[in-house]
Amino acid sequence: MFAVRLTADAELRPLNPWHAEEFLANLDRARKNMTPWVSPAFVATDLDGARLVLQRYADRWARDDGGIWGIWSDGTLVGGVLLVSLNAGTGVCEAGCWLEPAAEGRGLVTHAVSRLIDWAVDERGLHRVEWRVLSGNVRSIAVARRLGMRRDGVLREVVAGPDGRSDLEIWSLLAPEWRAHRAGAPRGTDGGERLEQ
Template structure:
């Protein structure tokens, strides 16, 4: 097992199907805040569904087309990051996140996604990291900005929402931009 430190009391580590109870408890604490922004299939409401979500990502990891990692703070699962998709042949992936309210405002997601980007760029050799976010999700958009991502565009009214159709913003970061940012080189 591995763990990547994020802060003095927080770490990033794999989130596996055997973590289903912890994952469900985390979703219960986060549900109200994340439900408007993430796929309903992600926000499990019982143990079997939680196990299924985590198994889906374990299967993706085994197929080399995605993965999921948890953020533990003080020994408690408080959120996580994921590769919604990964296409090594095209050199493109989509990253995402979730976090419960009590863990917000500490930079945990930004740090965790940074580690994930380091891995996909340095270890996997991917060229493009995408961040797809429903318009109005200001916290997620702020993460994209902090990571140096650029807004590529908007897919207008791409999916149904509780009050009508909603727009989806596409943000991205290219490997040379990420490498230059880490080196402290100005990025145009």
């Protein structure tokens, strides 16, 4: 078992199917904040659904086309980061995140996504990290900005939802931009630890 320290009381660890009960409890605490922004396929409502989501990402990790990691604070799963997609052939991946309200405002997602980007760029040699976000999700857009991402554009009314159609913003970061950002940005930890599954 490994853990990457994010702050004095928080760490990033692999999130596996056997964490389904913890994952479901975390989703229940985060559900109100997540529902407008995250696909219903991710926000499981029962134990079998939670296990299925985690198994889907375990399978993606085994196929080398995605992965999921949890953020634990004081021993409680409070959120996580994921590679929604990873294509080593094209050098492109899409990152994402979620966090329950009680853990907001501590920089946990920014630290965790930074570690994920480090791994994608340094370990896997990926060139482009994408961040896709509904236009009204100001917290997620703020994370993209803190990470030094640039907004590539907007796909107008591409996502259908219960309240109508929404715009989807595409943000990205290229490997040279990340290296420059990282060189000038303070780090959460010493940067010597590796992200694994």
